[in-house]
Amino acid sequence: MKRRTGFVAGMLGMAMLLTGCDFSVYSLPLPGGAKIKGPSYTVTVEFADVLDLVPKSSVKVDDVTVGTVEKVWLDGYVAKVRIRLPKSLDLPDNARATIRQTSLLGEKFVSLAPPTGLEKPRGRLENGEVIPLSRTTSNVEVEEVLSALSLLLNGGGVAQLQIITQELNKALTGNEPAIRSVLDQLNIFVGTLDKNKQQIVTAIKAVDQLAKKLNAQKATLATAIDSLPKSIATLDKQRAALVKTLQALATLGNTATRVITSSQKDLVANLNSLYPILTKLAEAGADLPKSLELLLTYPFPTNAGIAAKGDFVNLGITLDVNTQKALKGILGLNLPTVGPTALPTNRLSIPLHNPTTNGLPSLPVPTGTATTCTTILGLPVCTPKLNRSGFDPELAKVLMPGVAQ
Structure with missing residues (x-):
């Protein structure tokens, strides 16, 4: 007993000594x-x-x-x-x-x-x-x-696989056509999405750009949203005036309806009366604008200002004379034609202004060496002797038979 008591006391003393010092197991080698x-x-x-x-x-x-x-x-x-x-x-x-x-x-x-x-x-x-x-x-x-494996084997999905399989069999038994139809529709849906993949990507990019623009205008949108309550409050204050305005518009609409209904026959009659006028105006076509152009320069045409250069008119006249028609209209003569063609038409050009002279314009005179007179139907007719620059000799034979050429 004495030895055992001494050993215990020694151990307690050792423990107290170790406790009093700064000592740990980590300090041991x-x-x-x-x-x-x-x-x-x-x-x-x-x-x-x-x-x-x-x-x-x-x-x-x-x-x-x-x-x-x-x-x-x-x-x-x-x-x-x-x-x-x-x-x-x-x-x-x-x-x-x-x-x-x-x-x-x-x-x-x-x-x-x-x-x-x-x-x-x-x-x-x-x-x-x-x-x-x-x-x-x-x-x-x-x-x-090992912990994850234990969870899987004891209380995880392995124990539930049989129940899951049984429930799937119960759900699918007898519903094969419906499930097959669902799978076909799902296949079509996925195929459509795959075909329109580029359009979907484009739409997503467009939405992304829109989001970026909205983000860039975030301050403006925030200001608009902040000012929206004030605008609504202002509209609320003006609600009575707006209601009165709408009521007045309703009254105006009813009045206009009554007026149109009562004047319907007169309006139709006026439109029927306007129909001939509008028809004639349509038939006038381009003549009406041309007459309006002449209105400002009457009685001269619109290009009169271009022709008048001051104290003279810079114009030229082309005179076409048909001898056969002229003699027929003046004397009543119906002259026969010579050869396969009718009598020639002589064209006489008369310039109204000669820039080199200040006098009156002169008429050209057919060239000839002598003048011969004869009587046709009791009327004296004198004609010069014409060369090839004047009338045709065949015409002279018809008009003046017996006259020397």
Whole structure:
């Protein structure tokens, strides 16, 4: 009993001694980690979950142990791990950190690696830097896999597969045509969407552009919406006046209806009376605008101002004379035609103004060497002897038979 009491007292004294000193299990020399010789530096790594990572765990690069974990603590909802690395280790500033296991049931360690993919390594990892939560991950734990498998097998979907299959059989039995029709319609619908894919994309882009324009006019729309209550309040104040206006419009409409109804016959009669006038105006056609053009220059045509150059008129007259018709109209003679054609028509041009002289215009006289007189139906007719520049000799034989040519 004395020995046993002394042993217990010694153990209590040892415990009290250990409790009074600043001592923990982590301060004992434990296996794991790398013994760093020479200069070193520390880096803090943030993790969402450190699992069962403990101090003195290894820090590896390419599965080679290069450092050790010094401290693990919780800062809010983020777990932070301080690791020590040798100064000779060259890692980029954007290095990534992952918590891995040496084997299925092995210990945890921190794995450091440069970035992969499109991100390029940059800079150099220095003392006191922090690898943020965005560049750290942790592998799936065996416990998590076994827990998920247990949930699936015991209370998950595997136990419900039989019930789901039975219910589907009950729902589908006897409804095959309807289900087939639904599937056909769904196939047509999906096919139509696929055919109109470009139009749908165009519509979505148009909606996107509309949204951008609305976003650009957001201030204007906000101003309009803010001023809308004031406008509604103003309309509410003017509601009585608006009601009176609408009532007056209704009264005016009724009055106009009565007037039109009572004057319908007179209106139809007036339209029937206007019909002949409008018809004649339509028949006048282009003559009416031409007469209106002459109205401003009456009695002269519209081009009279162009012809009158001052104290003379710059015009020319072409006179067509048909001898046979003239003699028939004046003397009543019906002269026969010579040869297969009728009597020739002599054209006489008389200029009304000669720019080289200031006198009156002169008429051209047919050239001839003598004048011969004869009597036709009791009337004396004197004609000059004509050459080829005057009347035709055949005509002279008909008009003056017996006269020397």
